[in-house]
Amino acid sequence: MRKAIVFGAAALAIVGAGAASFxxxxxxxxxxxxxxxxxxxxxxxEGSPFEEVTSGWLYRTxxxxxxxxxxxxxxxxxxxxRGEEIWNMAAGAAGKSCAECHGDASESMKGVGxxxxxxxxxAGKPFNLELQINACREANMKAEPYKFDAPDQKALVTYxxxxxxGTPVAIDLDAGEMRAWWEKGKEAYYTRMGQLNxxxxxxxxxxxxxxxxADHLSQGNTNGFPTYRLKQANMxxxxxxxxxxxxxxxxxxxxxxxxVLMALEVYVAWRGTGLSVETPAVxx
Amino acid sequence: MAKVKPRVKxxxxxxxxxxxxxxxxxxxxxxxxxxxxxxGNVIPRKIINSFKCEFxxxxxxxxxxxxxxxxxxxxxxxxxxxxxxxxxxxWVDDDGSVYTTEEKITVE
Numbered sequence: 001m002r003k004a005i006v007f008g009a010a011a012l013a014i015v016g017a018g019a020a021s022f023x024x025x026x027x028x029x030x031x032x033x034x035x036x037x038x039x040x041x042x043x044x045x046e047g048s049p050f051e052e053v054t055s056g057w058l059y060r061t062x063x064x065x066x067x068x069x070x071x072x073x074x075x076x077x078x079x080x081x082r083g084e085e086i087w088n089m090a091a092g093a094a095g096k097s098c099a100e101c102h103g104d105a106s107e108s109m110k111g112v113g114x115x116x117x118x119x120x121x122x123a124g125k126p127f128n129l130e131l132q133i134n135a136c137r138e139a140n141m142k143a144e145p146y147k148f149d150a151p152d153q154k155a156l157v158t159y160x161x162x163x164x165x166g167t168p169v170a171i172d173l174d175a176g177e178m179r180a181w182w183e184k185g186k187e188a189y190y191t192r193m194g195q196l197n198x199x200x201x202x203x204x205x206x207x208x209x210x211x212x213x214a215d216h217l218s219q220g221n222t223n224g225f226p227t228y229r230l231k232q233a234n235m236x237x238x239x240x241x242x243x244x245x246x247x248x249x250x251x252x253x254x255x256x257x258x259x260v261l262m263a264l265e266v267y268v269a270w271r272g273t274g275l276s277v278e279t280p281a282v283x284x
Numbered sequence: 285m286a287k288v289k290p291r292v293k294x295x296x297x298x299x300x301x302x303x304x305x306x307x308x309x310x311x312x313x314x315x316x317x318x319x320x321x322x323x324g325n326v327i328p329r330k331i332i333n334s335f336k337c338e339f340x341x342x343x344x345x346x347x348x349x350x351x352x353x354x355x356x357x358x359x360x361x362x363x364x365x366x367x368x369x370x371x372x373x374x375w376v377d378d379d380g381s382v383y384t385t386e387e388k389i390t391v392e
Contacts, residue, residue: 072293075356078311081289233354 024209025058025218026065030278033071036166042274049205055275056218056283059209064230068282076158076228076280079235083159086152092143098156101140105163113161114169114277117266119176126181126266129157130237131257148256154235158226161279169223169277171270178266185267188260194251200268215284220245221272222265224281231284238265288312290385292373297390298365306337306345309358310375310383316351332357334376340369365391 030038040055057065067073087105090097102108113129120127120135127135130153134145146153173179192199203212204220211217225238236244239256242264246253254260293307310332317329329351336346345361363371368391375383 072307
């Protein structure tokens with residue numbers, strides 16, 4: 001019977017009649033290793049359609065939530081370790097490692113990942129960590145930029161972002177043309193696409209908390225990325241997830257780091273303002 | 285993950301007769317031997333095929349592993365400790381490599 005109601009509600013929402021009932025995310029607190037308190041509920045930023053922003057962690061099963069609460073059990077921590085190796089490994093014609101300029105990541109990168117994507121004046125567009133690393137590799141290390149989703153790229157981003165574990169997400173929209181990119185991202189967020197004619201908002205805004213088949217829809221915040229997904233048994237980058245979601249609407253997928261996805265990243269990261277960075281989060 | 289690395293987590297101190305939880309994890313691809321690469325050749329099997337844990341030379345827990353076990357196998361088990369000593373952990377790889385690590389515990 002419950003199933004029938006949920007299905008009915010989802011079907012109604014898709015034809016535009018709006019949300020009927022919400023299956024609330026759980027009331028639980030995330031403390032990693034009994035030390036690092038993670039903010040999983042925060043007051044939404046001004047202009048947000050929500051009153052409260054919630055982490056995707058609250059939408060997962062008890063077992064999945066427990067995996068993230070213990071860094072020993074969190075499979076994503078293996079990639080953090082791999083990222084640390086890469087950080088200290090010399091690469092490229094300049095023979096430099098990340099550590100040579102940036103030193104100890106636990107100091108130099110502390111809190112850094114929480115403020116990305118960030119305006120990059122030189123490129124005239126917002127940069128996420130992946131683009132920033134590639135720019136650094138080309139300009140300073142004289143190394144090949146990483147291809148999208150290369151295992152080393154995912155590990156290094158995971159490592160850098162993990163240095164901000166617990167730091168609340170805060171994007172600087174006043175820098176450069178970030179506002180314009182935010183607007184573009186917002187437009188993309190609300191644009192219906194694909195054969196299923198879904199926008200990001202159709203699931204993550206109008207129906208979060210409900211089930212889409214077996215999946216408990218979250219608000220779709222980005223604070224846990226790159227995320228360890230049990231389904232892939234691997235780290236999943238944000239742009240991989242964006243593309244996956246877009247594929248599921250049966251639309252043509254934009255390229256990773258293309259302008260539209262960078263704008264979307266700016267906008268979606270802003271929607272999750274105030275939530276702690278959880279990288280590497282563990283999800284279904 | 286390219287590098288195989290064993291890791292173990294257990295408490296450093298325990299009361300006599302206490303039942304403690306031991307968590308172990310080894311980073312390993314656990315290649316099942318049933319997949320093919322892009323040109324259609326079978327990727328040879330390479331898994332951790334057995335694990336054992338000993339305390340002061342006495343067996344605590346052991347198991348065999350088979351190809352359906354996913355990458356980075358995680359094992360958790362319990363042990364009753366009566367005296368201070370050392371837990372020794374051993375993982376055996378298909379290619380003959382043996383990975384070991386040790387962890388001491390003080391019983392008060």
